[in-house]
Amino acid sequence: MIRFIAGNLPVLDRKGEEWDHMFTTAFQFGCEALVALGQAEETGRGARPLPHPRLPGILPRWDDICVTVLSLAHQCGLLSYRLPDGCESPEASAWWDPHAVAVLPQPNIKTEHWLGPAWAAPQVLPVLRALGLIESGQWTATAETVLWREEPPEWRLDIAADPRFRHALDRTVNDMPADIRHELARLVTITEADVTEGLIRRKAHQEGLRAEHGVSRVICLPLTRDSVRQGLICLRIHDLDWLFFSNWRWSDGWLFPLERKRAMEIWRDSLAIRMRRAVVAQLHPDRPEFAV
Numbered sequence: 001m002i003r004f005i006a007g008n009l010p011v012l013d014r015k016g017e018e019w020d021h022m023f024t025t026a027f028q029f030g031c032e033a034l035v036a037l038g039q040a041e042e043t044g045r046g047a048r049p050l051p052h053p054r055l056p057g058i059l060p061r062w063d064d065i066c067v068t069v070l071s072l073a074h075q076c077g078l079l080s081y082r083l084p085d086g087c088e089s090p091e092a093s094a095w096w097d098p099h100a101v102a103v104l105p106q107p108n109i110k111t112e113h114w115l116g117p118a119w120a121a122p123q124v125l126p127v128l129r130a131l132g133l134i135e136s137g138q139w140t141a142t143a144e145t146v147l148w149r150e151e152p153p154e155w156r157l158d159i160a161a162d163p164r165f166r167h168a169l170d171r172t173v174n175d176m177p178a179d180i181r182h183e184l185a186r187l188v189t190i191t192e193a194d195v196t197e198g199l200i201r202r203k204a205h206q207e208g209l210r211a212e213h214g215v216s217r218v219i220c221l222p223l224t225r226d227s228v229r230q231g232l233i234c235l236r237i238h239d240l241d242w243l244f245f246s247n248w249r250w251s252d253g254w255l256f257p258l259e260r261k262r263a264m265e266i267w268r269d270s271l272a273i274r275m276r277r278a279v280v281a282q283l284h285p286d287r288p289e290f291a292v
Helices: 002-007 025-036 062-075 125-130 143-150 163-174 178-187 192-214 225-246 257-262 269-281
Strands: 040-042 046-049 079-081 118-120
Touching: 002 025, 002 062, 025 040, 025 046, 025 062, 046 225, 062 079, 062 125, 062 143, 143 269, 163 269, 178 225, 192 225, 225 269
Parallel strands: none
Antiparallel strands: 040 046, 079 118
16 A cells, blocks of 8 residues: 555655655545554655655554545546446546547446445556445445545535444534534634734735835735635635544544544545535524534
């Protein structure tokens, strides 16, 4: 698994002495995983192999490593999620060069546990088997909620309608630590003072740009309290998502401090985002703008 991650990350130069994540999500996950697995040290643009790599005493979470492998394989074209009929979605097939690929390979991972079909390259299959995500050519039961975090659009999963999601929602709300509950309440509350402060900050930023580049070269939209409020809502939703990315996982609910250290920074986690929306809608039904 370590070899697979290291072998599919772009390198910074021909010597291959550093991995370059290129500010691409899957490659960022891969670099982070190598650091968490004691194989590399972080750099400004990725990671650098350690001269004496060694697995740490506390390993990163299995489910986070699974998401990393799936994301990296998909990014590199080594994993293709398919429609129920085995074909690629129009969006995915648009990336293929019809002259380079004569025949689209058929799915070699079968539909199982409400998960759709997929094709994985030969070098990916043993990694997925080792992680426990596939067995006998089909998805395993443990793969289901891992892939909920990826939520391939080809499968049109209706996660929120699953009874298990409702049960997990109840547990997430009822077992929410006091500090998380306080932070969540703070984030969904935008006061007039917040708007005033944001308006002052935005105006200062615009004036700085104009002073640096010239008034004629910097075109700024008119600032209003409503536009500032909308901007604050977007920023707060981002922070709410990170509250779940950093502190919550499906299998464990809210993480204890030790588990938080093992958690990787997996953003764009579709399952965590869905749970954030449901939690906000239940605890703060008068703030629907934060449940989108």
